[in-house]
Every structure is written in structure tokens, then in C-alpha cells.
Amino acid sequence: MYKKEAWWSDTWDAGDYGREFDFNRPFFSQLRELIQSVPLMDLLVDKSYNSDYVNFCNNNKDCYLIFASNDNENCQYSSYIWSCQDSVDCLTAYNSELCYECVEVNKCYGCKYSTHCTNCIDCIFCEGCRNCQNCFGSVNLIGKQYCFFNEQLSKEEYEKRIAELRLDTHEGLERAKKMFTEHRLKFPMRATQITNCENSTGTNLSNCKNVQQSFDTNGAQDSKFITLGDKPISDCYDITGIQEAELSYYNTVTGVPGYRIVLSVYNWNGAKNLLYCVQSPSAQDCFGTVGFHKARHTILNKEYPKEEYEKMCARIIEHMQKTGEWGEFFPASLSPFNYNETIAQDHFPLNEGQAKELGWGWRPKDSKEFQPATVQIPNSIDEVTDEITKGICACEICAKNYRITAQELKFYRTQRIPVPKQCPDCRHNARNKIRTPWRLWTRECAKCKKAIQTSYAPNRPETIYCETCYLAEVY
Ligand SMILES: [Zn+2]
Ligand SMILES: [Zn+2]
Known part of the structure; x- marks a missing residue:
């Protein structure tokens, strides 16, 4: 492992770790040896200013412990936040400022403990609200001000009630949280959060077209199984962490930009035509290449003349078809992370015994x-x-x-x-x-009984409406 400054420097050459492909051995065991020998970057971070403790991040300033988040300033303890400022403890927030404990919010300012809100200012414990200001404990409101648990109050009365709650104390906060947890269940929830999309399924999707089973994604088209994606994305399938990519398949972290990247992890910045590559930014036409910036025509980090490279690739694919490895993603045993250190644990939680039974690592308590x-x-x-x-x-x-x-x-x-x-x-x-997982269930709309796809699991307590019934209810 190299510190990222050392990794990007020209004091070392990933080509020095190059080796011959051995046709008598499976591909993945050879790749494993390469992964274990080539220095990798300690943190996947690009353009970072006074933000030493962030990961999977690009272009952040004065941030601390934020993950998979880009273009933020002065934010802390948050994941999946984009273009936010002065916010703390948020999960999936876009273009927001001075927010705290918010989940899936967009263009919010000064909001706290709120979920699925858009264009709101100084709202506290609100859910599914749009264009609201100074509302508390309210659900599914549009364009309101001084509402308290969905009841319209005068400015003076609202301020008096807020002061009485003593939200500056743990006691007051716990009381308010409990009241809101009960109050919110009186209102129907939107089956999925899909905005300005055409023929798309998933949740927390915006500006997508022909995108199926995708989550937390903006500006994708003709793609499926995309999570944490940002525009433009086209013709991609089964990728987590993607921005500005095309014709790519089965990846973790790719793009800005990326083209035809297949069965690979952590390749970006003009990466192109890659197969089974690991952490090789700007690499092009490579197979089984690891930690190699700007690699060209490499296999197991060894460079070949273009024609020989193409012949070798064809032979290796044939070999992998025989070993049963071709088309398979990297086995989990190649992962440098333990299961409970990954976001898989957020979406598909396991206990130590279950993870170990599947042969996956588990980080013990220190x-x-x-x-x-x-x-x-x-x-x-x-x-x-x-x-x-x-x-x-x-x-x-x-x-x-x-x-x-x-x-x-x-x-x-x-x-x-x-x-x-x-x-x-x-x-x-x-x-x-609070948020729903990266998964859809077929249920029926609680009002019109039509079959719907929703990210709310059947055992959740919320009442779920289809889009038509939900819009009729709130507008
Ligand atoms: Zn704890
Ligand atoms: Zn309905």
C-alpha cells in the first residue's frame, strides 16, 4: 500500500511487477499474486483539499469522514453527498447546505432530521415535503410555512412550540423523535422516489431513461442494476459507483470518463477497453492489470505489442472458459476488505458467523x-x-x-x-x-390495490401508495 501522493509519483513503475501468464494455472490465482505484490493506493481520492480522512471521493474541501461523495465543502460524517456545504451526518444529500441528520434530500437549507425533502428551508423532522419553510414534524406538505405536525400555526405560535421542545437537549430531541416516528405513520409514502424519468424502475432516481432496478442514480439511460451513478451513463449494467461511463459491465467504481470497462474495479480517468483490471486509472486495452496508471496493452502488468496482446487475450479467454472463470466477477476472497467493512453490510447485513460461513472476511473488534x-x-x-x-x-x-x-x-x-x-x-x-434498501418488492398500492414496485419491504410499517394515488393525496 502506498500513500496516494507516492502512488501517483513517477518514483516507481507498476510494469516492474509484470509477469508471464501461466496457461497451466487458473487466472484468478495469478491475479491474486499480482494484487498482493503491486502497491495500491491507500485511499481512492482525487482532488482533495484539507480532507485527509475521506475515501472514494473527488473534489472535496475541508471535509472529514465522508465517503463516496464529490464536490463538497466543510462536510463531515456523511456518505453519498454531492455538492453540499457545511453539513454533518447526512446520507444521500444533493446541493444542500447546513443540513444535519438528513436522508435523501435535495436542494435543502438548514434542515435537520428530515427525509425525502426537496427545496426546503429550516425544516425539522419532516418527510416527503417540497418547497416548505420552517415546518416541524410534518409529512407530505407542499409550499407550507409554520406547520407543526401538519397543523398550520401562526409564526409566533410555531416559534413558541419549537422553543418548548428544547431541541438543544438530548431529552427534548428523543421526545421529538418519538412523536415524529408515530406521527409519520399516519401518512402514505411514495412507493419509489423517481423524478423526471421515463420507463425506469428503482428508487432515488432522477433524469433517467430506460433504466431498470437501479438506485441512487441520476442521468442514466439504457442501463440496469446501477447504484450510486451520476450522469452521463449509457448502456451500462451491474455497476456500483459510476459517473460518465458507457458500455461497461460489472464494475465497482468506474468512469470520469470510462468506456467498455468490464469485470473490473476502481478504474477511471479515461480508462478504456479493460477486462479484469484493478485500480488502473487511465489504462487502455488491458487485461488482468493491477495498480498501473496509464497502462497500455498489458496482461498481468506485462506489456505486449498490440497484435500479440490481442492474440494473448483470445488465448486467455479460451483458457478461462476451460477453468470456468470466464465471465465471473473476482471471487470475494480477492477483496482486500472484510465483509463488515464494506457497504454490502449496509444493504445485505450479515453477522460474523454468516459471513464466515460464506468464506468472507470479518474485521474483529479492536x-x-x-x-x-x-x-x-x-x-x-x-x-x-x-x-x-x-x-x-x-x-x-x-x-x-x-x-x-x-x-x-x-x-x-x-x-x-x-x-x-x-x-x-x-x-x-x-x-x-431510515432509508429503504437497494431492492424492490412487488406489493399492492394501499389505496387503489394496483400492483406496484416499491423499495419498502412488505414488513415495514409505512402505508405505501402508487405514484398516482400519492400525487392525488398530496396535491
Ligand atoms: Zn457505536
Ligand atoms: Zn394507487
């Missing part, structure tokens, strides 16, 4: 990360002193240690939010439970 707390977290943000940034906190759920940074303390103070008593992982898990 006792060093579970020390007794050296600071106590007060009930109200007003009682917190700067000393808290010097101590170690212990999560009230899992007991794991975490710290409060000066940057986040400033945010909690200006936003009047109590300092969290849970570690960043447990906070992420809680947000992950």
Missing part, C-alpha cells in the same frame, strides 16, 4: 478502540465546553470510542444541536435504517 470515556456528554449543547474536543467519548450503543472535532463542535453550537452520544458508525447505521 479492544484499543473500546476504552472508557474520558469525557461525559452533557444534556444540552449549552453545557458543553471546548474540553470535549480533547477527550475520548464512548458510544452509548456499541461502546466504540470517537472524538468530537473542533469543526463539528462549532456546527453543533451554531445549529443548537446536542453533541451526539453515538459513534459515527452507529449514527450511519441509524440513517441507513
Whole structure:
């Protein structure tokens, strides 16, 4: 593993690790040896400014512990956020500012504890609202102001009720959360969040055309099984983490731009015509190539003249057809990550025993990360002193240690939010439970009984409406 600055430097050559293909051995065992010998980048980060602790990120400034997120400034503890500023603890947020504990929001400002809201300002504990301002605990409202649990109040009455809630304290916050959890179930939910799409299925989709079974994706067409995708995407299939890519199949992290990248992981920046390649930005016409910036006509990192490369590829494919490896994705045993370190755990959670039974790694608890707390977290943000940034906190759920940074303390103070008593992982898990998984179920609309596809599992407590019934209800 190299630090990314060293990895990008010209002080080493991935071609030095090149080797002959051995037709007497399976392909994946040869690739495994190559993966274990070639230096890989410590973090997949491009254009990062004062943001040392982020991963799968591009173009972020002054950010801390954000993941799979691009073009953000001064954001912390968030995943899948795009073009956001001064936000903390968000999961899937776009073009938003000063948001806290929000899930799947777009163009929101100053919102907290809200889900599926668009164009909202200073809304707290709201869900499915659009163009609202200063609303609390409200569901499915459009263009409202000063609504409190969906009841219209005067400005004065609204402000009085908000002050009474004491949202600056853990006690007040827990009470409000409980009230909202009950209140929201009185309202129907939209089966899927699909905006400005044509002939597309999935959820959290926007501006897509002919896209099936895809999630958290914007601006794709003629594609299927895409997750975490951003425009333009066309003719792609089975990819997680994709932006600006075409004709690609079965990848993790590809694009900006990428073309005809097949059965590969982490290849971007003009990567083209790749098969079974790993972390090789700007590589073109390569097979089984690892950690090789700008590689050309390489197989197991060994470079060949163009014609010989093409002949070799044909022979290797024939060999892999015989070994049964051709067309298969990398076996999980080649993954450098344990199961509970990956986002698979968010969407398909397993326990240690289940993961091990499938032959997948499991990261054990490190006792060093579970020390007794050296600071106590007060009930109200007003009682917190700067000393808290010097101590170690212990999560009230899992007991794991975490710290409060000066940057986040400033945010909690200006936003009047109590300092969290849970570690960043447990906070992420809680947000992950609010949102629906990358999966669709066939159910019936609770109103018209029409068959619908929804990301709400049948055992969830929400009432689910089809798009037509939902729109008739809220407009
Ligand atoms: Zn925890
Ligand atoms: Zn219906």
C-alpha cells in the first residue's frame, strides 16, 4: 500500500511487477499474486483539499469522514453527498447546505432530521415535503410555512412550540423523535422516489431513461442494476459507483470518463477497453492489470505489442472458459476488505458467523478502540465546553470510542444541536435504517390495490401508495 501522493509519483513503475501468464494455472490465482505484490493506493481520492480522512471521493474541501461523495465543502460524517456545504451526518444529500441528520434530500437549507425533502428551508423532522419553510414534524406538505405536525400555526405560535421542545437537549430531541416516528405513520409514502424519468424502475432516481432496478442514480439511460451513478451513463449494467461511463459491465467504481470497462474495479480517468483490471486509472486495452496508471496493452502488468496482446487475450479467454472463470466477477476472497467493512453490510447485513460461513472476511473488534470515556456528554449543547474536543467519548450503543472535532463542535453550537452520544458508525447505521434498501418488492398500492414496485419491504410499517394515488393525496 502506498500513500496516494507516492502512488501517483513517477518514483516507481507498476510494469516492474509484470509477469508471464501461466496457461497451466487458473487466472484468478495469478491475479491474486499480482494484487498482493503491486502497491495500491491507500485511499481512492482525487482532488482533495484539507480532507485527509475521506475515501472514494473527488473534489472535496475541508471535509472529514465522508465517503463516496464529490464536490463538497466543510462536510463531515456523511456518505453519498454531492455538492453540499457545511453539513454533518447526512446520507444521500444533493446541493444542500447546513443540513444535519438528513436522508435523501435535495436542494435543502438548514434542515435537520428530515427525509425525502426537496427545496426546503429550516425544516425539522419532516418527510416527503417540497418547497416548505420552517415546518416541524410534518409529512407530505407542499409550499407550507409554520406547520407543526401538519397543523398550520401562526409564526409566533410555531416559534413558541419549537422553543418548548428544547431541541438543544438530548431529552427534548428523543421526545421529538418519538412523536415524529408515530406521527409519520399516519401518512402514505411514495412507493419509489423517481423524478423526471421515463420507463425506469428503482428508487432515488432522477433524469433517467430506460433504466431498470437501479438506485441512487441520476442521468442514466439504457442501463440496469446501477447504484450510486451520476450522469452521463449509457448502456451500462451491474455497476456500483459510476459517473460518465458507457458500455461497461460489472464494475465497482468506474468512469470520469470510462468506456467498455468490464469485470473490473476502481478504474477511471479515461480508462478504456479493460477486462479484469484493478485500480488502473487511465489504462487502455488491458487485461488482468493491477495498480498501473496509464497502462497500455498489458496482461498481468506485462506489456505486449498490440497484435500479440490481442492474440494473448483470445488465448486467455479460451483458457478461462476451460477453468470456468470466464465471465465471473473476482471471487470475494480477492477483496482486500472484510465483509463488515464494506457497504454490502449496509444493504445485505450479515453477522460474523454468516459471513464466515460464506468464506468472507470479518474485521474483529479492536479492544484499543473500546476504552472508557474520558469525557461525559452533557444534556444540552449549552453545557458543553471546548474540553470535549480533547477527550475520548464512548458510544452509548456499541461502546466504540470517537472524538468530537473542533469543526463539528462549532456546527453543533451554531445549529443548537446536542453533541451526539453515538459513534459515527452507529449514527450511519441509524440513517441507513431510515432509508429503504437497494431492492424492490412487488406489493399492492394501499389505496387503489394496483400492483406496484416499491423499495419498502412488505414488513415495514409505512402505508405505501402508487405514484398516482400519492400525487392525488398530496396535491
Ligand atoms: Zn457505536
Ligand atoms: Zn394507487
